[in-house]
Amino acid sequence: MTRALPTLIAALAAALLLTFAFSRANPFTGMDWFISLLFVMATWAAAWALSWVADILMPGASSRFLVPALFGLGLLASWEAYVQASAIPVVLLPAPSQIIAKFASSVPTLAADFVQTFVRAVIPGWLIGCGSGFLVALLCDKFDFLRRGLLPFGNLVAALPIVGVAPILVMWFGFDWPSKAAMVVVMTFFPMLVNTLAGLNASGHMERDLMKSYASGWLTTLFKLRLPAAMPFIFNALKINSTLAMIGAIVAEFFGTPIVGMGFRMSTEVGRQGLDMVWAEIAVAAITGSIFYGCLAFMERKVTFWHPSYRR
Amino acid sequence: MTRALPVLTITLALIIVWYAACIPMNAVLTTPKIAAAGGGFANTLAFSWNEVRPVLPSPHQVFREIWNTTAMVEPWAIKSLIYHLWVTLSSTLVGFVLGGLLGVILAIGIVHVGSLEKSLMPWVIASQTIPILAIAPMLIVVLGKTGLPDLITKASISAYLCFFPVTIGMVKGLRSPDVMQQDLMRTYNASASQTLWKLRLPASVPFLFASLKVSVAIALTGAIVAELPTGAVAGIGARLLNGSYYGNTLQIWAALFVAAFGAAALVWALGAAEALSLRRMGAKP
Incomplete structure (x- = not known):
């Protein structure tokens, strides 16, 4: 009985969806409120029932990937139906189908913007900012005076609206990608510094005493004990910085750019009322950010496999 | 010393x-x-x-500029940085309150309804992969066309940025009471809402304040970025953009320092509220 009901609902919902799909070439044009409401309800019911069935077929795996995926699908369907039914103009909110169409038709532009913003500004800036933050943290660890002087600054800067520096950096480093990379460096430096310092103090007294009884010096203790113990903190900073870097590079482009780049494209397309293009750029940014974050999370898993949060 | x-x-x-x-x-x-x-x-x-x-600019030039635009003009004049800071802070605070409330409500829902955690939580996290700050100016233009008041459109950016740390922190906080305490509530035959009000919410207060401090800082950043589109004529963000258009570096630096001062004041105020409420709740200093 418990299996029959969701299966029945799933079959009904699937039938409804198929009817929509085959009734017209574009099932959404000219939909009225009632039909679009029905469509949304059918999508949600199908998603709900599907997740129920999947949970029975392969418990565990489904709840990790399938449920959020179906939830997102339901959201997209609701968005599509809402936009179509209420006849919202494209200049306010384009439908997902329009965004996908625009995305597919302007891949070269999107790729050029991606290279300008992500490859030239985000990656070098992120590497330099995280690297220098890490090195300064090591210096601070060696010289306690420096640490006690810099750490309050780090905590203060964390609360500051650091994007405000963007116009100054654009003035200093010019319109092209160096100013954007510099912005990313400024944004990523202090989170890395603060987190690495916290991580270097994460190893316990017992372990440090053990290293001392082995007569190991500062460097050996650093490499064999304290850096591995600091890895969860360092990866935390790397992940925070991956999103900060995207934001920094795009915002810096609002203050002046050459005629390519994700931030430039967004601000000009808003002016030309090409909101489908803006959403396509947002999709690129979101996908890039997610992949960036996912790669870091994967590396974190490989490096800090010993951490309790990964134990089964 | x-x-x-x-x-x-x-x-x-x-x-x-x-x-x-x-x-x-x-x-x-x-x-x-x-x-x-x-x-x-x-x-x-x-x-x-x-x-x-x-x-x-040299430090004394920046501070002379700040002095000239705060102490030497009336606070409500268009030249006054106090006026611009107030414009920015008002949308920051409205967004902060909205985002904080949304965050707490989401966290309560996630803690109490199992299916919400599975379906909503990944999307709460995914929502933060969209560089919202980067698209904030566009959202402002779009929201502005819907006829909402200016303050609300700017505050919505801050609210979007605010709710995430609050949700994450509050989920952790609402779950912080250990099994013994929850069992005690069960032996009292307490309902879910009684457990929420008398055990979970008080236990989550330290987590709430930690999240709010992070939130208020990014709310201010959000409010500043939200002022960047050309429509905004007032606020710290408008001053920054204005200064960068006319190459007026002193104006940019002065606006930056005043914004930093505002951010520090907000975080300090929250810290004071935290100390006060924790003391009232019986925490040892």
């Missing part, structure tokens, strides 16, 4: 580096003037530190 000494030393070192950096940074502008005045070290310093439109 032992705590202040390193901070003071670093601050002093920064100011010295700042003054020293003014000389090479402004060299493009000042070299002909110094030569015309007959050269020499005294002239170099005098021109590098008092350039009208410097590449890098």
Whole structure:
């Protein structure tokens, strides 16, 4: 009985969806409120029932990937139906189908913007900012005076609206990608510094005493004990910085750019009322950010496999 | 004293580096003037530190600019930085309250309804992979067309940024009571809402304040970025954009310092509220 009901609902919902799909070439044009409401309800019911069935077929795996995926699908369907039914103009909110169409038709532009913003500004800036933050943290660890002087600054800067520096950096480093990379460096430096310092103090007294009884010096203790113990903190900073870097590079482009780049494209397309293009750029940014974050999370898993949060 | 000494030393070192950096940074502008005045070290310093439109203004120029635009004009004048800071802070605070409430409500839902955690939580996290700050100016333009008041459109950016840390922190906080305490509530035959009000919410207060401190800082950043589109004529973000259009570096630096002061004040106020409420709840200082 418990299996029959969701299966029945799933079959009904699937039938409804198929009817929509085959009734017209574009099932959404000219939909009225009632039909679009029905469509949304059918999508949600199908998603709900599907997740129920999947949970029975392969418990565990489904709840990790399938449920959020179906939830997102339901959201997209609701968005599509809402936009179509209420006849919202494209200049306010384009439908997902329009965004996908625009995305597919302007891949070269999107790729050029991606290279300008992500490859030239985000990656070098992120590497330099995280690297220098890490090195300064090591210096601070060696010289306690420096640490006690810099750490309050780090905590203060964390609360500051650091994007405000963007116009100054654009003035200093010019319109092209160096100013954007510099912005990313400024944004990523202090989170890395603060987190690495916290991580270097994460190893316990017992372990440090053990290293001392082995007569190991500062460097050996650093490499064999304290850096591995600091890895969860360092990866935390790397992940925070991956999103900060995207934001920094795009915002810096609002203050002046050459005629390519994700931030430039967004601000000009808003002016030309090409909101489908803006959403396509947002999709690129979101996908890039997610992949960036996912790669870091994967590396974190490989490096800090010993951490309790990964134990089964 | 032992705590202040390193901070003071670093601050002093920064100011010295700042003054020293003014000389090479402004060299493009000042070299002909110094030569015309007959050269020499005294002239170099005098021109590098008092350039009208410097590449890098010297500290005393920045503070003179702040003094001139805060203390020397009426607070409500369009030139006053206090007025601009107030415009930014008001949308920050509205967004902060909205985002904080949304975050708490989402967290309560996630803690109490199992299916919400599975379906909603990944999307709460995914929502933060969209660089919202980067698209904030666009959202402002779009939301502005719907006829919402200006304050609400700017505050919605802050609210979007705010809710995430609050949700994450509150989920952790609402789950912080251990099994023994929850069992005790069960032996009292307490309902879910009673457990929420009498056990979970009080236990989550330290987590709430930690999240709110993060939130208020990014709410201010959100409000500043939200002012960047051309429509905004008031606020710290508008001052920054204005200064960058006209190459008025002093205006940019003054706006930056005032914004930093505002951010520090907000975080400090939250810290004070945290200390007060924790003391009222019986925490040991």
